[in-house]
Amino acid sequence: MTGLLILLAFLMAGTLVQHWTSAPIPPSIIGMLLLLVFLISQRKVPAALTSITQSLAPILPLFLIPVSVGVITHEQLVREHGLLLLLILAISLIPGTLVCGWIMSRGKRS
Amino acid sequence: MMILLQTPLFWTALTIGAFLLGQQVYRLTGNLVLLPPILTGIGLVVVTLKLTDTPYTTYMEGGHYLHDMLQPLIVMLAVPLFLQLRALRQDALRIALAVTLGSATTVACAWWLTSWWIGDPMLSQTMLTKSITTPVAVAITGQLGGDPSLAAAFVILSGLLGVIMILPILTLMRIQRPETVGITLGVCAHAIGTSRALDLGEREAAYAITAMILTATLHAVVLPLLVSLF
Incomplete structure (x- = not known):
């Protein structure tokens, strides 16, 4: 539980920073960046964080089910534009893959 | 039985059950990438909501317990x-x-x-x-x-x-x-x-x-x- 408490503490820190700066970035992202800075300054991951990450990371998709199920509130939109949206998602992958593939093949081989 | 459909935690439990079943399906299909546990999970919950004629807002009274965990998970x-x-x-x-x-x-x-x-x-x-x-x-x-x-x-x-x-x-x-x-x-x-x-x-x-x-x-x-x- 110490790990979860650390995560919640950084989330609260993110919430405060977001409130003070009114940055248009969600508190959770600021919290993540703060935790990243903390880890870099420590040069290692505290054991409590390692253990919470190992137990929660594999089941992360579970927590996404409720919001994803919300697609049923957009039935009309899906029926009208669903196929076109799928086509757009597919087409847009092509330039992304070409650019990533091209850049990653530049430079010396490691 | 029907009283359960009005109980928020029923929907939390159903979501967890659907995800676990999704994990089983994923394993049984030899980790078929096109059938990730989240997809099976979403499918099962959607079908249940349709069959029981439950509105999404009712489902979310239970679903939000899981949903709220997303913020610490992002951190x-x-x-x-x-x-x-x-x-x-x-x-x-x-x-x-x-x-x-x-x-x-x-x-x-x-x-x-x-x-x-x-x-x-x-x-x-x-x-x-x-x-x-x-x-x-x-x-x-x-x-x-x-x-x-x-x-x-x-x-x-x-x-x-x-x-x-x-x-x-x-x-x-x-x-x-x-x-x-x-x-x-x-x-x-x-x-x-x-x-x-x-x-x-x-x-x-x-x-x-x-x-x-x-x-x-x-x-x-x-x-x-x-x-x-x-």
């Missing part, structure tokens, strides 16, 4: 990012360029096509988060004028399409290097791409995880700023 992404960054430091410049330009290209393309072919601003704005791993996409889409549920759907579908399309495209480009494959799967197909990368090998997976979290972080910071400027 948690700093841990794998830190571990991978330390390991991949020597390749930093190439990774940074591929993540930035690769993700910008695919998102710009999707946004432009949606604006052109459909012209519904809400859908175009929701497209902006299509290259961000689902929890982060859900967190920022509201600020961009998009819809969280559709954002989740776009990201998951992108991941599935990416797993089908990316490897053949790279093969056509005669690229098989694990670093390239990993980065491309991470940038374009996020979590589902990363689980495909895990099947391919450790190096692919390391690059995919790095690319996925870097893309998410970059977009989460840049997109709201860009949108607030216009």
Whole structure:
């Protein structure tokens, strides 16, 4: 539980920073960046964080089910534009893959 | 029996059960990437809601217990990012360029096509988060004028399409290097791409995880700023 408490503490820190700066970035992202800075300054991951990450990371998709199920509130939109949206998602992958593939093949081989 | 349908925690339990069943299905199909546990889970919950004629708001009274955990889970992404960054430091410049330009290209393309072919601003704005791993996409889409549920759907579908399309495209480009494959799967197909990368090998997976979290972080910071400027 110490790990979860650390995560919640950084989330609260993110919430405060977001409130003070009114940055248009969600508190959770600021919290993540703060935790990243903390880890870099420590040069290692505290054991409590390692253990919470190992137990929660594999089941992360579970927590996404409720919001994803919300697609049923957009039935009309899906029926009208669903196929076109799928086509757009597919087409847009092509330039992304070409650019990533091209850049990653530049430079010396490691 | 019917009283259960009005009990919020019934829906929490059902969601957990549906996910566990999804994990079993995934294992039984020999880790078929196109059938990730989240997809089976969503399907089972949707079918149950339809059969029992339960509105989404009733479901969410139970679902939000799980949903609220997304925020600390986003904070948690700093841990794998830190571990991978330390390991991949020597390749930093190439990774940074591929993540930035690769993700910008695919998102710009999707946004432009949606604006052109459909012209519904809400859908175009929701497209902006299509290259961000689902929890982060859900967190920022509201600020961009998009819809969280559709954002989740776009990201998951992108991941599935990416797993089908990316490897053949790279093969056509005669690229098989694990670093390239990993980065491309991470940038374009996020979590589902990363689980495909895990099947391919450790190096692919390391690059995919790095690319996925870097893309998410970059977009989460840049997109709201860009949108607030216009």
